[in-house]
Amino acid sequence: MRGTRFLIALAGLAITTLAIADDHSAAEPSGQAVYEAHCANCHSGGFGGFFTGAPKVGKKKDWKELIPKGVDELTTNTITGIGEMLARGQCETCSDDEIRAAVEYMVEQSQ
Numbered sequence: 001m002r003g004t005r006f007l008i009a010l011a012g013l014a015i016t017t018l019a020i021a022d023d024h025s026a027a028e029p030s031g032q033a034v035y036e037a038h039c040a041n042c043h044s045g046g047f048g049g050f051f052t053g054a055p056k057v058g059k060k061k062d063w064k065e066l067i068p069k070g071v072d073e074l075t076t077n078t079i080t081g082i083g084e085m086l087a088r089g090q091c092e093t094c095s096d097d098e099i100r101a102a103v104e105y106m107v108e109q110s111q
C-alpha cells in the first residue's frame with residue numbers, strides 16, 4: 001500500500017516537472033517551429049529555394065558569407081527584407097523575437 005502511494009506521488013511530481021518545462025518553452029519562441037512553419041518553404045532547398053535562390057539551411061557553402069554578419073544583422077535584414085526576400089520573410093504574423101529565434105536556428109543548422 002505504501003509503495004503504491006509513493007509511486008502516485010512520484011507520478012504527480014513528474015507531471016508537475018513536465019508542466020514547468022512546457023511553460024518555459026512557451027515563453028521563448030521555438031526557432032525550429034517558426035522556421036518550419038514560415039521559412040522552410042524557401043530555405044530548405046526544393047522548388048522554393050531553387051526559384052528564389054534562398055540560402056539553404058544546412059548547406060555550409062550558402063552560409064559561409066552570411067554567418068560572419070552575425071545574428072543581429074541577419075535578423076535586422078530579415079525583418080526589413082533583403083534582395084529577393086520580402087520583409088519578415090513574408091511572415092506578417094511573426095514577432096521580432098520569433099524572427100530572431102528562426103534566424104538563430106538556421107545559423108545553428110548551417111555551420
Ligand code: HEC
Nearest residue numbers: 038039042052053054074077078082083084085089102103
Ligand atoms: C519567399 C521565399 C523566402 C521565405 C519565405 C523566407 N526567405 Fe529568407 N531569404 C530568401 C532569399 C531569396 C534570400 C536571399 C536574399 C538576397 O540576398 O538576395 C533570403 C535570405 C535570408 C537571410 C540572409 C540575410 C542576409 O543578411 O543576407 C536570412 C537570415 C533569412 N533569409 C531568414 C529567413 C527567415 C527567418 C524566414 C522566415 C521567417 C525567411 N528567411 C523566409 C527567401 C525567403
